[in-house]
Amino acid sequence: xxxxxxxxxxTICILQLLTTKDAYxxxxxxxxxxxxxxxxxxxxxxxxxxxxxxxxxxxxxxxSPYGPKRKYYKITNTGKEKLNNYLSSWHEIERIFSDIGxx
Numbered sequence: 001x002x003x004x005x006x007x008x009x010x011t012i013c014i015l016q017l018l019t020t021k022d023a024y025x026x027x028x029x030x031x032x033x034x035x036x037x038x039x040x041x042x043x044x045x046x047x048x049x050x051x052x053x054x055x056x057x058x059x060x061x062x063x064s065p066y067g068p069k070r071k072y073y074k075i076t077n078t079g080k081e082k083l084n085n086y087l088s089s090w091h092e093i094e095r096i097f098s099d100i101g102x103x
Contacts, residue, residue: 010036010047012090015083018057018075025071048073056082 001009013032017023029044051057056079061069075083097103 006036006039007043007047008086010039010044011051012083012086014044014047014051014073015056015075015079015086018073019080019083022060022072022074025073028073051079055079 010032013035014028017028017031025045025048028048029041032044033039048057052059052073056076057073058076060072060074062072064070094103
């Protein structure tokens with residue numbers, strides 16, 4: 001899969017996961033690697049950093065009994081709006097593909 005396309009899809013997946021619950025970065029990565037098994041952890045972390053920088057997620061820390069504090073990600077209202085925009089675009093692409101016989 002093209003790396004730019006994959007990053008876009010991963011962005012949508014991460015935001016969608018965060019609509020159900022806040023999550024620790026490592027847990028997000030391990031879950032999504034079940035589907036994107038050839039994707040390096042560094043790619044996921046780069047996306048998580050960008051989502052936070054762009055204001056689509058917030059970060060908070062929770063103590064861990066296993067070492068340093070864990071960084072948790074929470075989707076912001078802006079992130080929810082952006083996700084809705086992404087999903088609308090995705091559905092439009094699906095419709096176009098269906099209309100021209102790709103799907």
